[in-house]
Amino acid sequence: MTDTSLDSAAIRRQRVRAGLSRRHLGERLFRFFGILAICLALGFVALLFTDVLRKGIPAFTQSNIRLEVAFDPELLKVDPAPEHAPGQSDADFRAARLGWERQVAMLNWNNVVEAALRNAAPAGFEIDSRQLLTITESDARHRVRELFVANPALLGQTAQVDLLASANTDNWVKGNINRDLGDSQQQLSAPARALIDIFEENGTITQGFAWSLFTNVDSRSAPASAGLLGALMGTFWMMLIVIILAVPLGVGSAIYLEEFAPKSRLTDLIEVNINNLAAVPSIVFGLLGAAVFINWFRLPLSAPLAGGLVLTLMTLPTIIIATRAALKGVSPALRQAALGMGASKTQMVFHHVLPVTFPSILTATIIGVAQAMGETAPLLLIGMNAFVASVPGTPIEQATALPVQIYLWQGNENRNFFEPRTSAAIMVLLAFMITLNAIAIFLRSRLEKRA
């Protein structure tokens, strides 16, 4: 034995044993930190979702006011609506019609709404007109007018009309406003608050699902009527452009790079380039869009066309990388079998390799589209944060997008009302993304099982 005391097994075992409790403590601590990290990460997910849900769910119900609106000829002094006379040109009829509509618009429809409100209030309830009209949303008069324009025969009749309660009324009914605050701090006057409580009791004000969130466009003057329809259509157009352009371009270039391109410095450069492009901050794509699409090509500002193109370029690397990975994963045996049968390289790729990778490409596409759907920053730079109160019928009309709408709403001064509404918009956005991802997962498992 040439060694020191260490060779004595007993001493060695004693030393090992001496350190054991400390080492096991270290092990437990380490494990604890691991669990802590997991809990923190899961906690963040839970916190984020509960926070959004807690704030957003109330915004899916909204206060409606059901009124008996009398289209009183006394209040509505207006000519009969013009008829399309035979021999009259379309232009002349439209001019006459517009003239009539202008006349209708000049009437004081607030008087009609006010009368209906007073009619619903208990007899002799003291409240002045200005205060009374704060109960309904400020677009109530337009809604009533539109009814009349659509059906001029209503003159002299009474119709039951569902109107939106104003944002303040909605807040009051839902208890979002502290009822103990003094008059000076309340948005609504004391009689208006009292009347709202009466309306709520007698069933004039009811809570209903906020369909207007999905059927209305954005509105600044009438917050309670602000909806997502315009943003949804804007997002729809952009996603359409992304799918039409990014998928063929991405899959095509992945096929070229993976299957056809000669292994050269140039191909290497393209590969590095695409990997880098995938990590370029999204806002840089926005700058590209602003300089190239808007400033050089003169594409319309705020239009889904420019937004869709920017998002296409942004999504492209994701799809290319995922498709290449899928192509790489196809077994060489399949390729050799196809080539061995006398198939050309193109035939091998399009008849044999591509069908096998279809599930992965589909998944990558859906995930890429979902990512593009949630992107905000580049859209701000190409003017998509403009206030747009119309539904874009084509991709070259002004529009906004769902995430941008969230950005616009969170900045609204009427915090008390728009915070829930923003959360509701976020829920809609997240619902879309979760649906897309679920579809991706579902399709993937379905298709892979079949293959």
Add this chain to the structure above:
Amino acid sequence: MNTFIIAGLLIVLLGLAYQMGWSKSRALATPNGLRVHSRGQYHGTLVALWTLIPAVLVLAVWAFFSPGVTHWYIVSQIPTDVLTSLDQVGLNQQMQRIRDLASGFGVTGELRPFEQAAGENLARFQLLSFLIMVAAAAGLGILGLLFARRRINARLRARNEVERFISWALIACSAVAILTTLGIVASLVTEAFRFFTYVNPLDFFFGTVWAPRFSSTGAGDAGQYGLLPLLAGTLMISAIAMLVAVPVGLMAAIYLNQYAHANVRRVVKPIIEVLAGIPTIVYGFFALVTVGPFLRDFGTAVGLNISATSALTAGLVMGVMIIPFISSLSDDILNQVPRTLRDGAYGLGATQSETIRNVLLPAALPGIVGAFLLAVSRAIGETMIVVLAAGNAPILRGNPLEPVSTITVSIVNQLTGDTDFTGPQSLVAFALGLTLFIMTLCLNIVALYIVRRFREQYE
């Protein structure tokens, strides 16, 4: 309406072309048992391509020039004396009237004689030009068809020609990615260069004051454009984000990779990855309405003055956003460390945590460093969280509890709603973008290089 007619005609033509190519190929093959080089569908496709390309070219030319030509034609229909009396708005109205007359919609008011004539002429002109265009497209397409059909014989390498077309199309697809990069570089560099004609680059890169004046407040003073306050804010927020994301993300990855039961892993991993799929605007809103006020109240409770929107708020939430990024990259990298190394440590009697800390992590270090760099580049380029939650106060200061501003926030502020790019106020966004692009590019290249080297080491 016209679009549908054209599309319909095109489809009919293409079907015809394919059918003709195919049937000629069949005719070659069947009677005399000739050995035909390519199969019928390739002949069909080739003929269809020869038909499609000329027709589409004609359509493209027409689409490009027709608005201009129509415009010129309408103007030519307006008498000179009327024309000179009109301003731009009047001209547009006059042209719209003529268009309305031509389309049969009609106009209100009194019809002037030249308008009537112009409307009728325009209608005729539009019909004629449409017919000529359709005839030209169809004619060229048919010429192409006939030419291609004549070429069909047993030896024609139709398959190779079709495949060559496909490969050129594929090359064109890959060119888009390159063009995107070139476009980014070109637009950033040219616009940034224009900015530097207003502001000295030294003042930009080393200036300590960020105070751009908006063009409306006075043309003379352009304001000060010092990058350093923004850079400091960006780095501070990124550092806070990494302080949150690295320990949590890495420990979560280690736990899931080394300790957790397969079932736990199957459930927890996707949940954490949900964090990566949430749009950043949602994080921004969360930071603004929940985290910020919470931190402020917390600060008040412990006697600290924490701003609701501050580097801390933005950094914390950004850290949460980056957690899944770090954990999934680290997980991949830990998976690549060979099992034999772990076994070696276990075989010596190392505990699991000793194995991880002393063997696994050192072996995985290069890869993990690469992942961190990628995460930093993400944090630097992140926009919406900081736009909402960082407080937009471009002041050079070191206290993370106070509002700051970042490069990305300033890009948004300077460029939103303004696309004239006339003054330094908006052009500075491109100089900032260039700075951001170069920073992230360097980080990405280094990171991707490290990760790649790491992968090769264990392959």
Add this chain to the structure above:
Amino acid sequence: MDMLAGKVKMTDQTLSANLDPADMIDHPIRLTARDVTVHYGAKQALHGISIDIPDRAVTAFIGPSGCGKSTFLRCINRMNDTIEGARVGGRIELDGQDIYAPDLDVVELRARVGMVFQKPNPFPKSIYDNVAYGPRIHGLARNKADLDEIVISSLRKAGLFEEVKDRLNEPGTGLSGGQQQRLCIARAIAVGPEVILMDEPCSALDPIATAIIEELIDELRTNYTIVIVTHSMQQAARVSQKTAFFHLGNLIEQGDTEDIFTNPVNKQTQDYIMGRIG
């Protein structure tokens, strides 16, 4: 037939060269295994293995690949614990102590039962740190001088010291395959184990490196209980005193190496040794 005759002849030679009657007689039993079974998920990998392993001798496990010899080896220092879904049944005792007892510390067990793996697996650290790693985590050295001595003596015992003494601070991964494997043996020795398990330690090495390692094993047996898994019968015959033959998860036959190779009782063992299976 010629080839087979050569094989047998060679085994005879090596056996007689190695045979030391003093070794064969009274080695106390160090390890006993009774009815050991292993399941991987639903699949049973070992069916009731019972064996006694003597002190200060080399025991070889042979058998065709997939026969369970490595699985059983990994039971002896509980390496199977690190495989998800692995379940071990039966009883294994080291010096009469059940190593699967709930109160037994697996860390302590592995300090006593070292292991060398099929593929050389030096840590991505310097040569010195590779060897010093075990003593460090177990707190075996009281000071730097102690540690130096452990490292040097372990490298010496592994026959590597002369080759690496000038580059102790260079990474262990830079050594040749055979050197790396000797480094791994030195790393195992440095902890001062009583039993060393070797899982096909030469399968990734060239013949010269293999010969060096085999010599080393022969030297080490004076101080350690060694269990070696090998798929090479020649190697088993050259280095071991006891041999156990595994087939399809069963222990078919065990005994003195000489007996197994010259006079196998079981038909399957005969077939394997004659080269008919495996």
